[in-house]
Amino acid sequence: MPEAVKVATAADSGTMSGPLVPVTGRPDGASADGRRWDMAGAAMRAATVVSSLLALALMVSAEQRGELSLLGFHLPLYSKWSFSDSLEYLVGISAAVAAHSLLQLLLTVRKLVKKTPVIPSRRHGWVIFAGDQAFAYAMMSAGSAAAGITNLNRTGIRHTALPDFCKPLHRFCDRMAISITFAFLSCLLLAATAIFDVLWLSRY
Template sequence: MINPGEKDMQEPIDVENGKRHPRNYDVMHAGLRLVCLSASLASIVVMTTAKERSTLSLYGFNLPVYSKWSFSDSFDYLVGVSAAVALHSLLQLLMTSRMLLRKSSIISSKKHAWVLFASDQVFAFAMMSGGSAASGVTSLNRTGIKHSSLPNFCKPLHSFCDRVALSIAFAFFGCFLLAMSSALDVVWLSEY
């Protein structure tokens, strides 16, 4: 049998209207933050370790080629955006964890929910733009330029291109997670 005091510990009260919401909402929010932080950090680590040396055969000449992630402004931008998202996710995870340990609601008011919603949207769009910019460069590297003599650089630099593609995949996954977090914020706003 649960006494009324224990029930209050299980279901946090919305301070603004006195309504209750399920504890699993808070746990899902924390889980999304943790996975988003992991995806952003994975994107950074995989991208910043992307470099390779090889040779390229062009019209019978073997040319040495070297590629590194920092040679492209798009890749720099993706790393910067991923770092900003990782920092945002870490701060939100720390605040969420603190509220979970205190057994109180992770969202204290509608104003707080709107701030979370807006920040999640901004970082989701930033992550999407970083992934899109980087994927354009990667696509060009994989296909070359068909109407000119520039070759497919990913044939000799396949490891580099694969690492960049994996980093971009983590960035888009992080964008999806931020969108899911925004959806949770909308659910909270619609119910309370």
């Protein structure tokens, strides 16, 4: 009888301190879910890199010469993105967002390959969340400023004789419009990534 009690006690102690208890304190299911979560975040980063680079490339290549007919006079026109502070602002923010997203993507892929946590701590998670949110607001601001310039080029100035500059410079205006569209898409992707960060913080 004492031997039976002794064997049962040993078995109980083995289940409490033996190899059945995970070393990390997280079950295998949670680890698998975390890896899928990290892969989804990497896909969002990749999409942000592509959209911000497209916004940057299209704006930098926005340049055209044309001719405007005004009151019987033919005026030569030349338009380039660097002639506007708002468009320069969009170029700068797009480059910063692309660099930030590419860096985070490379770090994420590296950690996924090594099978280590992409976000090692809550403090690190809060830092990434703050960065994503700041860049999302900056991209929204830059896109809105550039959209105002594009609208002015298409409609002219009210109560004056200034015409629609986008008629002779249609290629320039089209590139600006597409670039601004990708800028707003980058903003939405950064906002979605920030939401991912918050959900990760709430889970762990």
